[in-house]
Amino acid sequence: MSVVDLESFSLGYLAAIIDGEGSISLFTRNRGSYDDFLPYVEISNTEKEIIESARDMADVGEVYETPRKTEHKTIYRLCIRRQHDIVLLLERVKPFLMSKRKQRLAELLIEYCLIRLDAGHKAHTKREAEICEEVSVLNKRTGGDTYG
Numbered sequence: 001m002s003v004v005d006l007e008s009f010s011l012g013y014l015a016a017i018i019d020g021e022g023s024i025s026l027f028t029r030n031r032g033s034y035d036d037f038l039p040y041v042e043i044s045n046t047e048k049e050i051i052e053s054a055r056d057m058a059d060v061g062e063v064y065e066t067p068r069k070t071e072h073k074t075i076y077r078l079c080i081r082r083q084h085d086i087v088l089l090l091e092r093v094k095p096f097l098m099s100k101r102k103q104r105l106a107e108l109l110i111e112y113c114l115i116r117l118d119a120g121h122k123a124h125t126k127r128e129a130e131i132c133e134e135v136s137v138l139n140k141r142t143g144g145d146t147y148g
Helices: 003-021 048-058 083-096 100-119 126-139
Strands: 022-030 035-045 062-066 075-080
Touching: 003 022, 003 035, 003 048, 003 083, 022 100, 022 126, 035 048, 035 083, 035 100, 048 062, 048 075, 075 083, 083 100, 100 126
Parallel strands: none
Antiparallel strands: 022 035, 035 075, 062 075
16 A cells, blocks of 8 residues: 555545544633633544544544443543644545535634634634534534535
């Protein structure tokens, strides 16, 4: 397998895991007088090897272990929270995502992170609030996938 084939395989594998087991979202944290929006990409699975492989292929993020108090299996999570890392990962895997909803979420998070990386610690813009609202709507659990 050539290096190009291996890269495409890895990106396709990561995209499939994100499509099936991943979250692309913004977490809203209330800071008293304003809300702060924290972008993240997360992949969860009960198989540690799958999460470690995804981490190695992505070359970004941290792996966390969440033990369960019941008879359920331990959950392993790959969390990508640094804006620069989110942009790097999503720009690479977006062409391989099958879910139209996840493709749109990837586009929105890339745009959001690029705005924030450029803005630094400045106040959030109207466009950032619009992105947050659209991400929230896309991530709402409904009876069916109306976006594709």
